[in-house]
Amino acid sequence: MPDEPTDAVALDGLVRRRGERLVLRDLTLAVPRGATVALLGPNGAGKSTLLRVLAGLLRPSRGGCRVLGHALPRERAAVKGRIGVLAHEPLLLRDLTVRENLVHRGRLLGGEAATPARIDALLEATDLVGRAAYPVAALSRGLTQRAAAAAALLGDPELLLLDEPLANLDPVAAERLGALLGPAPRSRFGAAGPRTRIVAGHDPEAALAESDLVVGLRGGALALLARPADVTDAEIGALYR
């Protein structure tokens, strides 16, 4: 078995442009395997863009971007299926039912991901058993978010990229999904350790309490990189000022 990389994510001068604009500016950072990262920053700071680059949905414009030991975009195929993404756009097919979406996603992932038992367990865990036969187009935003969470977890991913994962959820669903999407001890990856999570959000207090590393973006640049215990109120304030 090849050596697993220590870092789940390693960025070296990552730049992402949108036309002429720099949306991510020269980001250099490393996320150890198994860490939970709180990704903070004001609206438009670049959080979603960074998650999309890490997910292989957007190409870096310049700089190094290694995910689970593989350089993106070149080695994207090697990490396919090892990353779970819960984004603002739910990445579901609206005309298919919830269950059909999970079956379809399982086929894309290949392997054993979408056994009927695993799909049933995820429908149960997201409290969607009664909605499994609904087309996604007929779901409310919160229910769609729950279906997207089930899809993100289907492949039992090593890296979870979560963009405001509890947005649109009622309190009971938020608690349930919070636990489901939380740190998961992993045995499958042996020495590679537990699941790595990068969670973008707008609640600094909760983010600090639940993370091992705080990454703050401002104007697409790295404005904060620290362990939660070392982050001061002034630093959080400066991020949003």
Ligand SMILES: Nc1ncnc2c1ncn2[C@@H]1O[C@H](COP(=O)(O)OP(=O)(O)OP(=O)(O)O)[C@@H](O)[C@H]1O
């Ligand atoms: N499809 C797009 N085309 C052009 N510019 C975009 C697009 N998506 C995002 N941007 C721009 O990229 C910048 C970063 O946006 P991004 O969505 O990554 O920020 P964010 O930190 O996730 O914000 P929010 O907290 O509001 O979700 C913003 O200036 C935004 O206007």
